[in-house]
Amino acid sequence: MRGRTLLVDFLSLGDPDGVGGLRHLRALSDRYGDAGLTVLGVHVPAYEFERSPEAVRRELWRLGVPWPVALDRTYEVFRAWNAGDLPCRALVDHQGFLRTLGRGADALAELESTIRLLLSEGRPEQPLPPTLEPDPAVGRPGAPRWYPTPEIRFGTRGLALAEPGEPEPEERTFETPPDLRAEGRPYLEGTFGSAADHLELRSDEGQVAIVFEGADALAVLGTPPDSGDEIPELEFRVDGATPGPRFAGADVDLDDAGEAGPVARALVERGGVYELVCGLPFGVHHLEIRIRGRGVQLHGLRFGTRDVPDAP
Numbered sequence: 001m002r003g004r005t006l007l008v009d010f011l012s013l014g015d016p017d018g019v020g021g022l023r024h025l026r027a028l029s030d031r032y033g034d035a036g037l038t039v040l041g042v043h044v045p046a047y048e049f050e051r052s053p054e055a056v057r058r059e060l061w062r063l064g065v066p067w068p069v070a071l072d073r074t075y076e077v078f079r080a081w082n083a084g085d086l087p088c089r090a091l092v093d094h095q096g097f098l099r100t101l102g103r104g105a106d107a108l109a110e111l112e113s114t115i116r117l118l119l120s121e122g123r124p125e126q127p128l129p130p131t132l133e134p135d136p137a138v139g140r141p142g143a144p145r146w147y148p149t150p151e152i153r154f155g156t157r158g159l160a161l162a163e164p165g166e167p168e169p170e171e172r173t174f175e176t177p178p179d180l181r182a183e184g185r186p187y188l189e190g191t192f193g194s195a196a197d198h199l200e201l202r203s204d205e206g207q208v209a210i211v212f213e214g215a216d217a218l219a220v221l222g223t224p225p226d227s228g229d230e231i232p233e234l235e236f237r238v239d240g241a242t243p244g245p246r247f248a249g250a251d252v253d254l255d256d257a258g259e260a261g262p263v264a265r266a267l268v269e270r271g272g273v274y275e276l277v278c279g280l281p282f283g284v285h286h287l288e289i290r291i292r293g294r295g296v297q298l299h300g301l302r303f304g305t306r307d308v309p310d311a312p
Contacts, residue, residue, distance in 0.1 A: 005032075005118040006092040007039045007111075010083045012046040013059050016218045016302045017105035018087035019273045022063055024108055024135050025089075028115060029067065031129055036094070036119050041069035044078045044086060047197055047299055049222040049271030059272055091115065094122030109141045139307055146282050148214035148303040149184045154199040158300070159186065161194045168194055171202050177209045183284065186210045186301065190291075198222060198297040208289045208298065215282045216304025218249070222271040224295025232268040232293020238277050239286050249275030268296055282306045 009025055011018030029039045043060075045051045051073055060069055072078055081090060085103040091114055093099050100114055116128055139145060152159060161172040170193060177187035190206025192199045217238075224232060238247070242264045248254055251274040254262045266274050268291075276287070282305065291298075 001038055001092070002096055003094050003122065004036045004038045005094060005115060005122055007037060007115065008081070008090040008092065009039065009041045010044055010078060010081070010086060010088040010090070011041065012044050012086050013050050013056065013063075013272055014045075014047045014220050014299065015086050016220070016273050016304075019063065020137065021087055021105065021108050022065060024111075024138055026064070026066070027132055027135070028112060031132055032115060032119060035126060035128055036123050037115060039067040041065065041067060042072050042077050042081075043069050044072050044075060044083075046086065047220070047222065047271065049297070055271060059270060062270070091118060093118045106139065109138050144308040145305045146213075146215075146308060148282075148305040149210075149212040151303070152184075152186055152210070152301045153197070154186075154298050154300060155195050155197045157196055159199075161192060161199070173203075177207070181209065181211045181286075183211045183213065192298075195297075198299045201291055201294060201296045201298070204292070204294050206291045208291070208301075210287050210301065211284060212287060212301075212303045213282075213284050214303030215278075215280045215306045216249075216275070217277045217285075217287055218302045218304070219274045219276060219289070220272070220299040220302070221268050221274055222297030222299060223268055224293065224297070226295075230293065232291065232296045234266045234268060234274070234276075234289055234291055236264050236266075236276060236287065236289040238280070238288075243277050247277050247280055249278045251275050252277075268293060271297075278304070 013019060025039060043056055050056060053071055056071055089102045089111060090098060091100045099118060102111060112132060119128060156168055160168055162168045171191055173191040174188040176189055181187055187209045190201060191203040193202050242262050245254060248264060251266050253265050255265055256262055
């Protein structure tokens with residue numbers, strides 16, 4: 001790689017920020033590849049479903065990642081580079097020196113300007129292509145953003161099944177969620193078991209309901225260890241109704257259910273990030289997720305934000 005500018009992308013395929021940034025990294029690779037930029041990936045598994053090389057290979061293919069990706073199952077590379085957080089993007093100059101480490105989703109907005117600087121240092125005689133058009137999925141550098149409901153992680157390391165001060169049960173059954181719900185608190189229905197990094201549905205059907213503040217809603221899910229021929233599925237509603245095509249996420253199918261109207265569904269056929277709704281007006285929304293399929297693993301929920309509009 002000497003003589004080229006190298007971008008090393010440390011990510012987890014169970015992290016919405018890492019997965020969400022891949023589109024912008026592909027655009028950078030396409031725009032600056034001929035000018036001397038090479039992109040490599042290092043996949044750092046945050047969840048058990050990400051540790052299998054076959055599962056990671058299938059997900060990278062599904063996401064359209066064109067560059068080589070290393071599977072860092074022992075976290076050796078992650079620690080050696082002092083990545084510290086995910087996602088993390090490292091830039092190495094044409095002489096092989098590490099120049100920057102950009103940690104977290106917010107660092108993505110400033111990546112292109114640094115790439116252009118390093119490319120100019122390595123090949124000062126070569127003109128650079130024009131900069132990319134602004135990506136609406138990437139926040140403007142320094143722009144204030146609305147504060148969404150914090151990420152929710154399930155399992156004994158996050159939101160477990162036990163009440164405060166009680167031992168963790170092997171499993172617990174929850175009744176129908178109340179109509180009046182506190183913001184930012186998930187309400188469960190059905191029987192769930194708890195592991196370190198997820199809750200597992202132990203009944204044939206269950207539900208997660210939450211009132212959140214934000215513009216997007218994503219779920220990190222794992223597939224049952226052995227689901228047989230039946231593929232589990234999600235069916236969900238936002239603010240009491242099925243989201244229309246404008247707000248349905250990338251992993252959602254809108255099926256015509258006859259007299260009842262369209263239904264929003266997502267098949268849980270892989271472990272990873274599922275985008276349920278996207279682009280809602282920023283504000284308070286009610287999300288109800290019906291899970292059909294014993295063994296579905298619920299790792300977390302993430303809620304997206306938007307830039308605060310400029311004052312007139």
